[in-house]
Amino acid sequence: MSKQRKFRLSIRSKFILSICSISFVVLMVAVSYGYYFGIRPQRISLQESRLEMAQMLARYIERITSEEIEKIELLTSTTSWTTAILESNAKYASMKPEEIQAYFEEMDTQWKQTAANDPLIETYTKNQIGNTLRIFASKDTDIVEFFITDLKGGLVASSGKTTDFYQADESWWLATYNGGHGNIYIGDMEFDESVGITGITIAAPLKDAAGKVIGVCKAVINTDIMFNHLKKFVLEKTGHAILIDKSGKLIFHEGLTPMKEPAFENAIVEKLQNIERGYFIARNSYHHRGQELVAVAKVQAPLLLEHGIHWWVGIEQDSNESFSFLNRLVIQGAVMIPILLAFLIGLGMAFSRVLIAPIEKLQQATKRIGDGDLNYHVDINTRDEIEALADSFNQMSSLLKQTTVSKERFDSIINNMGDSLIVVNIDQTISLVNKAANILLGYEEGELLGQPIKIIFDVTQLVIFQKESKKITKGEQAFGHWEAFLRKKNGSSIDVFFSCSVALEKNTYSNATQDIICLVKDITELKQSERVLEGTNKELMESELTLKNLLQETKKTYDDLIKSHEELKNTQSQLIQAEKLASIGELAAGIAHEVKNPLATMLVGIDYLKKHGSSNEEDKSILNDITEALKRADRVIRGLLDFSVEQKFQMKNEDINIVIEESLLLVKHPIDRSHIVLMKDLKDNLPLVQIDRNKIQQVFVNLIINALYAMPEKGTLTIRTYSKQLEKTGLYVGSRVTDYFSVGDTVVVVEINDTGTGIPENILPKIFDPFFTTKPAGKGTGLGLSLCKKIISMHKGLIEISNRKEGGAEVTIVLK
Incomplete structure (x- = not known):
């Protein structure tokens, strides 16, 4: 039967495909190399440069913050304020706590209702210390509010009118006073009601010469001075500086008001808590649509960190602008790859025409000889392996022409054999099956040709066949014989006697093992007789086993009867003993009742003789012995009664x-x-x-x-x-x-x-x-x-x- 040809690629197509594949791999390696050793370092360098910029701005914020804090600490050490503060504290000495509270409530009410130029307000803003504070605040543009309170939180002097007169109920005052121990307070950026701006509150305790806290000083620092450098920072078209707090909210962004919501998604905000410097790609943040490169550096001012204030300076820039140069390189590479591939494909097609032409001649010669034209001669002059292959092909054609064996005669002998014949190739596929084998296995002529030998074997029989054929092909034995069962086309099995040997084919090039010849003899009737005999033998053995089991059960029953008899005898003896003990108990109880009263009478009489009888020591000793004997008898009787009487x-x-x-x-x-x-x-x-x-x-x-x-x-x-x-x-x-x-x-x-x-x-x-x-x-x-x-x-x-x-x-x- 003709075998349906599957789709196959020509040698020329394979050659061109190989050239394209190799070229593609080389180009991919080149692109990867260019990315990892060219574009990638450039990308990292760009990110690191942005990070350095963020660190420089962070150092600036640190320096400005430290200078402002040091300035406030220096002012609090001024001793000229001590007298005024102590005088303010002295007025509370004669006041009760409720009077002090009433005083502050009245002052707060009047303070809020009066204007800044009212004499009450000017008492504190234009006194000697107030003038000093106002002049200092006007000269130092960083400080927008500066005032001093006494030990109870009442105002002593101020650079201007404050929101409240009484300050001791404010969280910053309590943290600074710290129960009289004193502590520097630095607040995070927030809106100050007194001056109406966003600033940083810095407060410090005021102490006397002995180091005792006598008051509190507060200054509000204008954050604009910190934001000057951030405002001035511009990087290309979209690059600018930002300031973020620990919750991820924007403290500063040029052109935007501080945000109440986090500037970035939660994952980025959580990442910020664990890094001091780094960069990331933010997508669709609250203040920017699209992707942007963000490099951040933490502000490391020690006093800020001590007070739980964590800021990060960030440099933001749109990703497309940041990586524009690198993106252009990638696009250029992407355009060059298909151009180079097209050039290499054309080059491969040109070379294929030269290299494949001789092979196509060999293909044509194969077809001519396959059609029966044994006189066809192929002529190739390439001076390489293809020319050598053509010479071998011509020699093979000559050998085929010299063959004298008649294939028809050989087929006639094989198909008229009485026994079944199966020939198996070295790759264990069936190459020849005679008529008897087809009939035995139930196949049509030609159905088994080319099929694997396992089609007629189950797994166990296939292993035996492979083992025996291996021994024969290695020369360990000349023939192999064994009983087997083959699988027929309808799935049933048939018992056979299997015999195999090796067929050697000699030719010019080798003397190699070619085929395994298998003769198959049907032994179905013989195996059926054996099975009948085995069944009869099995029935006899089962009968013998049944008799043995019956004898064992009979013996066991006999042993159980003997054991039961012994147990009954023991039980009978125990019952007899129990009856004896019960009789003894009843007898003992009767005797005990009869003897108990006389014994009591005897004990009374002996006691009488001891008291009124002879005073002779020998007589007394005899009476004592009699008493002890009677008591022993009484104990025995009491034991008998306890043992025999039914107890509750x-x-x-x-x-x-x-x-x-x-x-x-x-x-x-x-x-x-x-x-x-x-x-x-x-x-x-x-x-x-x-x-x-x-x-x-x-x-x-x-x-x-x-x-x-x-x-x-x-x-x-x-x-x-x-x-x-x-x-x-x-x-x-x-x-x-x-x-x-x-x-x-x-x-x-x-x-x-x-x-x-x-x-x-x-x-x-x-x-x-x-x-x-x-x-x-x-x-x-x-x-x-x-x-x-x-x-x-x-x-x-x-x-x-x-x-x-x-x-x-x-x-x-x-x-x-």
Whole structure:
């Protein structure tokens, strides 16, 4: 089948395109070089020059400001004013505060209602100090207002009529007086009502010879003197100077009144707060439409900065005017680039005609030979590689002419083979497929030609093919054989036996590997038989596995039955034991009731014999022994009654630590008499437990007495409390009816341990049995621990006794 030709560029077009691309790249490099090493430095130099101008103007503002401040400070040091100020201050000595306030209110009212030539006003403007201030203000055009106040803020002298007589309520006066400490005050530019101009307020304290503040002096400086140089500054047509405060507002701009809004956008105003010098491009500011270059320098007058006054001097100029020279260079470069490109394209087209003509001859020769004209001869005399290529082309034409193999005969042999044949190029595309292969895979003749080999393989089979073909082409093995499955045109798979080898083609230039020949044998029926056999084998194995699982389940069921039988036997033994203990308890209770009264009678009789009987010491000793024996018998009977009688509990929420402290008070004397060390580790903030306080105290006292008995000489008794959360099932922990606790419950734990003799391991299981004791006869009844366990069980709690590894016994009680 003929393959549709895609659009291709001719060699001449590619040559011209290459010339244009290279020229364009060279021109772009030249333009970039010119910008970075020509235009860019010029631009930076221009910006830096504007910045230097702004810094010069800023230094001028600094100098003028410092001179004015120094002038005011010099005037405040004049001692001739001291007498008048002290006289003014003296008049307040005899006045009460309310009288002083009334005086200032009356003076303020009269002051505002009278004219400047009124005798009241002239008292302060034409007195000796007032004349001096007026003459000084008229000679120094910078100062537009100059006056002095006393210690209370009342006017002493002035160069002219002020707005108010009383000044102590003004912020500048308060800052200057500073509670009597005195401080220089410098205000930002603002409109002064007294003189009706925009100026800077400078105020200084007046002090006597001892350095005490006696008054305040204020001067208003006309800002025009600062703006003179700014007004005179002109740069070309659009360049001029501006003054900006820290909020970004215009303080000065030639031809504009000071603005109440920021001169620039917020981003630029924020940037100003962090720089002392710099430049930026402002777009569509409030006072200029379009772009302008702005260079700014901060006024670094120390006294201004100390008082929070931040000014920036700026040089503004329209960007088009600032960069006009550089813009002209850019435009000239932009015009020259297309002119140079057009010239180079024409030059490339001229050279292409000379260089491409021989190649076009070779192209024509290829077409003639492809059409079957093997006698065509190409003649090229360029004395270069193209001429060598033409000679090789003529030699190839001669070899083709000498070929004697019949292509039709070869095709007939291939297409009549019984097995499928597929030939794969070294680039793994299919170059030949016989008729049997097309039928096997379901393709029409010619459909597979030129297709990649992966069209008949899935990913796994493709990897195997590539691995085997690589071994063959490298000479590691002569043939490759393996079972595979191929993908048919309809997407289904077919089992085959795949065999491949390498075909070598010898020619004048090489003896290289050319193709991989693949023979394909259909083994579908064989694989189906194998699958049936495998299925049968799998069923047998599954049956065997099922039998094994059945045997294991049967054995497990048998083991569970044996275990259940043992548990039933243990439960039966425990029930029998419980019934025995219950019978013993009932019997003991009956005996105790019967014996208790006779014992009481005997104790009364013995007591009578002690008082009225023989005075013989031997008789008294015998009576004492009988008394002790009867008391021991009474204790045993009382223990029997406590153990056997159903007890009533008064349950309340209690703090277990308090119950322990109260129990320790009950046994304080036995502990003090012993040689043991008592240690307590009682955790704070434990959860409250639901208990009968008296019964739990009885348990603690019993356990502490037992611990003291186990340490006759010396030792350590430790009582510890803490809380924890139960995390797993165990004894009395779970979801069974007989369980006291559930997993996740928070419980309180009490541990009482001693360093005594411990408990023999063989009697630990019987330690809670009634009447069982390890004490000598007459020292214990064997009912103490049994009663403790009974009380704890009635509280739905746990009690356990164990031996400690380091020696002694440990009792653990768990309550909720």
